Amino acid sequence: xxxxxxxxxxxxxxxxxxxxxxxxxxxxxxxxxxxxxxxxxxxxxxxxxxxxxxxxxxxxxxxxxxxxxxxxxxxxxxxxxxxxxxxxxxxxxxxxxxxxxxxxxxxxxxxxxxxxxxxxxxxxxxxxxxxxxxxxxxxxxxxxxxxxxxxxxxxxxxxxxxxxxxxxxxxxxxxxxxxxxxxxxxxxxxxxxxxxxxxxxxxxxxxxxxxxxxxxxxxxxxxxxxxxxxxxxxxxxxxxxxxxxxxxxxxxxxxxxxx
Amino acid sequence: xxxxxxxxxxxxxxxxxxxxxxxxxxxxxxxxxxxxxxxxxxxxxxxxxxxxxxxxxxxxxxxxxxxxxxxxxxxxxxxxxxxxxxxxxxxxxxxxxxxxxxxxxxxxxxxxxxxxxxxxxxxxxxxxxxxxxxxxxxxxxxxxxxxxxxxxxxxxxxxxxxxxxxxxxxxxxxxxxxxxxxxxxxxxxxxxxxxxxxxxxxxxxxxxxxxxxxxxxxxxxxxxxxxxxxxxxxxxxxxxxxxxxxxxxxxxxxxxxxxxxxxxxxxxxxxxxxxxxxxxxxxxxxxxxxxxxxxxxxxxxxxxxxxxxxxxxxxxxxxxxxxxxxxxxxxxxxxxxxxxxxxxxxxxxxxxxxxx
Amino acid sequence: xxxxxxxxxxxxxxxxxxxxxxxxxxxxxxxxxxxxxxxxxxxxxxxxxxxxxxxxxxxxxxxxxxxxxxxxxxxxxxxxxxxxxxxxxxxxxxxxxxxxxxxxxxxxxxxxxxxxxxxxxxxxxxxxxxxxxxxxxxxxxxxxxxxxxxxxxxxxxxxxxxxxxxxxxxxxxxxxxxxxxxxxxxxxxxxxxxxxxxxxxxxxxxxxxxxxxxxxxxxxxxxxxxx
Numbered sequence: 001x002x003x004x005x006x007x008x009x010x011x012x013x014x015x016x017x018x019x020x021x022x023x024x025x026x027x028x029x030x031x032x033x034x035x036x037x038x039x040x041x042x043x044x045x046x047x048x049x050x051x052x053x054x055x056x057x058x059x060x061x062x063x064x065x066x067x068x069x070x071x072x073x074x075x076x077x078x079x080x081x082x083x084x085x086x087x088x089x090x091x092x093x094x095x096x097x098x099x100x101x102x103x104x105x106x107x108x109x110x111x112x113x114x115x116x117x118x119x120x121x122x123x124x125x126x127x128x129x130x131x132x133x134x135x136x137x138x139x140x141x142x143x144x145x146x147x148x149x150x151x152x153x154x155x156x157x158x159x160x161x162x163x164x165x166x167x168x169x170x171x172x173x174x175x176x177x178x179x180x181x182x183x184x185x186x187x188x189x190x191x192x193x194x195x196x197x198x199x200x201x202x203x204x205x206x207x208x209x210x211x212x213x214x215x216x217x218x219x220x221x222x223x224x225x226x227x228x229x230x231x232x233x234x235x236x237x238x239x240x241x242x243x244x245x246x247x248x249x250x251x252x253x254x255x256x257x258x259x
Numbered sequence: 260x261x262x263x264x265x266x267x268x269x270x271x272x273x274x275x276x277x278x279x280x281x282x283x284x285x286x287x288x289x290x291x292x293x294x295x296x297x298x299x300x301x302x303x304x305x306x307x308x309x310x311x312x313x314x315x316x317x318x319x320x321x322x323x324x325x326x327x328x329x330x331x332x333x334x335x336x337x338x339x340x341x342x343x344x345x346x347x348x349x350x351x352x353x354x355x356x357x358x359x360x361x362x363x364x365x366x367x368x369x370x371x372x373x374x375x376x377x378x379x380x381x382x383x384x385x386x387x388x389x390x391x392x393x394x395x396x397x398x399x400x401x402x403x404x405x406x407x408x409x410x411x412x413x414x415x416x417x418x419x420x421x422x423x424x425x426x427x428x429x430x431x432x433x434x435x436x437x438x439x440x441x442x443x444x445x446x447x448x449x450x451x452x453x454x455x456x457x458x459x460x461x462x463x464x465x466x467x468x469x470x471x472x473x474x475x476x477x478x479x480x481x482x483x484x485x486x487x488x489x490x491x492x493x494x495x496x497x498x499x500x501x502x503x504x505x506x507x508x509x510x511x512x513x514x515x516x517x518x519x520x521x522x523x524x525x526x527x528x529x530x531x532x533x534x535x536x537x538x539x540x541x542x543x544x545x546x547x548x549x550x551x552x553x554x555x556x557x558x559x560x561x562x563x564x565x566x567x568x569x570x571x572x573x574x575x576x577x578x579x580x581x582x583x584x585x586x587x588x589x590x591x592x593x594x595x596x597x598x599x600x601x602x603x604x605x606x607x608x609x610x611x612x613x614x615x
Numbered sequence: 616x617x618x619x620x621x622x623x624x625x626x627x628x629x630x631x632x633x634x635x636x637x638x639x640x641x642x643x644x645x646x647x648x649x650x651x652x653x654x655x656x657x658x659x660x661x662x663x664x665x666x667x668x669x670x671x672x673x674x675x676x677x678x679x680x681x682x683x684x685x686x687x688x689x690x691x692x693x694x695x696x697x698x699x700x701x702x703x704x705x706x707x708x709x710x711x712x713x714x715x716x717x718x719x720x721x722x723x724x725x726x727x728x729x730x731x732x733x734x735x736x737x738x739x740x741x742x743x744x745x746x747x748x749x750x751x752x753x754x755x756x757x758x759x760x761x762x763x764x765x766x767x768x769x770x771x772x773x774x775x776x777x778x779x780x781x782x783x784x785x786x787x788x789x790x791x792x793x794x795x796x797x798x799x800x801x802x803x804x805x806x807x808x809x810x811x812x813x814x815x816x817x818x819x820x821x822x823x824x825x826x827x828x829x830x831x832x833x834x835x836x837x838x839x840x841x842x
Contacts (some may be wrong), residue, residue, distance in 0.1 A: 357743030
């Protein structure tokens with residue numbers, strides 16, 4: 001009897017497995033923020049080798065993705081650079097309810113490609129001994145907003161206005177600094193962190209107390225098992241390790257859910 | 260006055276011309292189409308720069324191995340074919356263009372004089388697009404003249420005009436020739452035009468200059484391809500002597516006799532040029548009075564040259580002038596024509612070159 | 616109706632278009648003139664180079680400009696050696712980018728206009744004692760008038776719509792490099808769709824009003840009346 005149950009259970013599970021294989025062996029379309037392109041590619045590759053799914057990644061600005069999704073773009077998942085856009089999609093009923101999670105937490109750093117430019121306490125900001133400071137646009141980019149908050153905490157936001165140059169996103173802010181057009185920039189730690197090598201230049205990690213944490217959230221758009229699987233996968237340890245390697249903080253179990 | 264030597268090779272066309280243009284009167288660059296006339300004219304004006312060219316005007320060298328005086332520094336007037344004008348300027352602005360650009364002291368023709376000479380007053384405010392072909396031509400010539408040039412160059416000044424307009428322009432050009440002291444050099448392929456206007460001819464063919472000389476001489480030469488053209492014939496200068504109103508005949512006197520023409524030759528004393536086509540001249544050995552041909556002149560055979568299709572060209576001396584006759588070889592044989600023989604030339608038609 | 620920021624963006628945009636067009640007319644005239652008249656073999660190369668901004672993505676132009684203006688780049692390095700300020704994030708830097716970006720839109724209409732004048736009017740003028748510069752101003756420019764109008768309007772309109780280049784080297788500085796196209800982009804990113812609509816509408820109307828007379832005049836010109 002036990003053997004019969006055991007055997008039928010195995011067969012059933014196998015059948016289920018088979019069935020799910022056939023039903024979900026479709027591509028998963030993911031819209032993801034440009035700043036997580038590198039870790040996301042690794043995570044997707046890992047996922048693909050573990051399962052039989054294929055992940056199609058589209059990187060871009062969160063604002064553009066939001067607009068596209070609102071107008072019917074066929075994405076299954078949305079990995080944003082902030083919380084606001086996923087929140088909106090949920091509130092507007094576009095996203096699948098109760099699927100919003102924080103998948104990564106970004107950190108702000110002040111960076112210069114030159115070795116001894118930025119001191120370990122970021123005093124250069126207050127001393128104002130630079131021509132241009134690059135930040136992302138505080139109006140709509142999460143890292144820009146964080147930069148502004150940090151500068152306001154330091155009480156130099158108004159003073160420093162004439163020296164601020166805005167990139168449309170943190171990637172642009174990075175470009176400005178990397179090409180030497182701006183000497184320093186408030187950018188994402190993930191942009192300068194190298195997994196296998198020492199970080200080039202000099203930087204100061206802006207204390208978390210100075211700005212609202214940059215919680216990058218994801219949300220499910222189409223309720224498909226394969227998509228759900230991928231979303232779940234990004235919270236798994238393998239994925240978390242990848243994110244950490246790329247300089248992101250990963251949420252603990254406590255703050256993994258939506259706010 | 261002008262000495263030029265131009266050598267150029269342009270694909271299948273080559274030009275090797277050495278010429279001199281007198282400093283007075285009207286010279287024609289005359290020859291069939293494609294012979295290089297316009298090329299030569301443009302080279303003299305400096306519009307095309309050729310490597311192998313030499314040009315000396317008066318005492319000044321305009322072009323040489325190492326020298327090239329650009330066209331805007333050459334004191335020439337140039338009338339382009341079809342009399343092209345500046346489309347974005349009114350007639351008066353066109354006229355003023357060159358006039359304004361020469362110093363006061365050098366202006367030998369005033370604007371008013373030019374307007375009067377060319378009858379341009381009603382046209383002054385018009386645009387070139389509103390002008391007829393003849394009107395455009397007049398403006399173009401006036402415009403070139405208003406730079407008080409030392410030499411006026413004209414490229415086929417009468418081409419594309421109907422008979423009446425041609426007459427008008429021709430009259431203007433004749434007036435210029437007779438009243439102004441500006442030497443002219445013009446290009447044409449029509450013998451009648453050349454005969455009427457030019458005193459001096461430069462005959463060019465296939466890129467080389469075959470002959471140069473006074474018009475009368477060139478037209479009467481038998482050694483040039485000119486003599487073998489269908490409308491070959493001489494040009495003779497005459498003076499209008501009398502008018503027979505009853506028979507509507509005019510009497511023209513020249514240094515070999517008289518011609519009677521059934522045309523109005525204008526006021527007495529007026530110089531009249533005529534052309535006599537060789538095919539309209541026949542020869543007899545004795546004078547016939549029972550003939551309808553009015554003009555029969557005693558002449559002496561000077562030279563006989565064989566032509567195409569069993570014909571010969573005969574050059575005759577009539578007093579101080581020359582006459583050409585084209586007759587069949589057979590007739591020449593029958594009349595036993597030889598140089599020195601006395602004959603009578605019967606001139607069937609005389610073309611008056613300046614109809615009033 | 617328009618927020619202050621947007622108003623300033625409009626002002627910066629118009630200033631940029633104006634300065635760029637002016638510079639392009641000055642630089643473009645001799646270039647277009649040479650291209651129209653020369654028989655030199657290099658002409659085809661220059662023609663192709665001038666046409667490059669027609670096919671290159673503006674971000675490419677902007678990217679290379681970013682590098683060139685940087686301290687390690689040819690222009691930035693020169694500026695540094697001359698003791699001057701870096702041109703990145705400045706209005707002047709944008710002007711350089713815009714001049715490159717809108718070059719063919721000014722040069723090509725001018726070149727076409729000069730070519731259509733032909734040789735004859737210049738020959739006539741030369742025989743009427745006009746030297747080369749004289750011929751240029753009294754013959755070429757008046758006869759190429761319609762080309763100048765087209766070049767001006769196209770250059771102006773094209774610069775007004777510039778985005779890619781400004782994106783790369785602008786730095787979004789209000790009053791200096793914050794232009795209309797960037798402002799629209801920012802509004803969209805910040806989910807301020809109302810403002811985005813307003814500015815986009817403005818841009819469309821502006822461009823249309825500029826292009827209309829050009830085409831109307833070109834039609835008149837083609838029908839034989841030289842305006």
